[in-house]
Amino acid sequence: MKRFTIQVPASSANIGPGFDSLGLAVNLHLNLEVTEADNWEFEHRSSLLGPVTNYEEHFIYQIAKQTAARHNKELRPCKVVETSNIPLARGLGSSSSAVLAGIEIANQLCNLSLTTEEKLQYGTDIEGHPDNIAPALYGGLVIAAITDDQETHWVRLPEIKSDIIVHIPNVELKTEKARGVLPESYSRGQAASASAVSNVLIAALLSSDYSLAGKMMEKDLFHEPYRAELIPNYHLIRNSANEYGAYGTVISGAGPTMISFVPEGAGETIANQMKKILPDYEIKALQIDQTGLKIDCG
Numbered sequence: 001m002k003r004f005t006i007q008v009p010a011s012s013a014n015i016g017p018g019f020d021s022l023g024l025a026v027n028l029h030l031n032l033e034v035t036e037a038d039n040w041e042f043e044h045r046s047s048l049l050g051p052v053t054n055y056e057e058h059f060i061y062q063i064a065k066q067t068a069a070r071h072n073k074e075l076r077p078c079k080v081v082e083t084s085n086i087p088l089a090r091g092l093g094s095s096s097s098a099v100l101a102g103i104e105i106a107n108q109l110c111n112l113s114l115t116t117e118e119k120l121q122y123g124t125d126i127e128g129h130p131d132n133i134a135p136a137l138y139g140g141l142v143i144a145a146i147t148d149d150q151e152t153h154w155v156r157l158p159e160i161k162s163d164i165i166v167h168i169p170n171v172e173l174k175t176e177k178a179r180g181v182l183p184e185s186y187s188r189g190q191a192a193s194a195s196a197v198s199n200v201l202i203a204a205l206l207s208s209d210y211s212l213a214g215k216m217m218e219k220d221l222f223h224e225p226y227r228a229e230l231i232p233n234y235h236l237i238r239n240s241a242n243e244y245g246a247y248g249t250v251i252s253g254a255g256p257t258m259i260s261f262v263p264e265g266a267g268e269t270i271a272n273q274m275k276k277i278l279p280d281y282e283i284k285a286l287q288i289d290q291t292g293l294k295i296d297c298g
Ligand SMILES: Nc1ncnc2c1ncn2[C@@H]1O[C@H](COP(=O)(O)OP(=O)(O)O)[C@@H](O)[C@H]1O
Pocket: 030, 049, 058, 059, 060, 082, 084, 087, 088, 089, 090, 091, 092, 093, 094, 095, 096, 098, 173, 174, 175, 176, 253, 254
């Protein structure tokens, strides 16, 4: 009888101009205990996960089934116990964490021996963009691109020396809705300016020039100007965090969470200052998760 556990971190995608390609794994986690059983059963042990649906409608079951089907296999029934401290639909990559969990369930149950590259590809096929899947899989700060042959290419950046703070409001924003406000296309001039800002952001991160990185992340032209009005307290959070010493503050993923990059060691202090301004928010100083997807087969 198989038994295994899966842990997948949350992730913060985009970091401003790295729209659909750049993301960071953070230390909030989805955990699953999977045990072969006579029937399928999902049990949610965290209030954040909401009520359990019929197993056939469960998102993670659907991903697992779809992954098994790609290899002409069927899943054997399991009991899945889920705990999570990743808030849903807040821009912290909960759906990508769930997608990777589903892929891994199929991988283990059907002995697919998937490589990490295949997991990245399958996850990206499902999500449509790799910026949450890649960091959740590899840990750290990862840049990934889907090329016109539908292959996903990626680079994990060296560790950055910055604390991070997430400002999570008590409202959901579905990624699909936040993608709906973006333009269908950009002019050559807009695309050139936007990718120039993105290029300087990456170069600044690689050079550990965090002041410049902070400036560049706030100059995004791909998505922030269109999404700002969907994000509660967008300007207040950015301006206040910067007054308290943040390098830069951007929308986390598609929002509504805002993420600040602050000097190393200053995370808790600035988070406490921000809590006074936004008492209804969940404000957390987080660490970068350097590990990514973890599987333990005991
Ligand atoms: N652990 C989970 N178990 C089941 N479904 C999940 C889980 N995590 C996320 N989901 C699904 O993903 C949706 C959120 O996805 P999305 O709108 O992309 O937001 P985000 O990925 O930013 O949290 C949830 O409403 C839910 O349907």
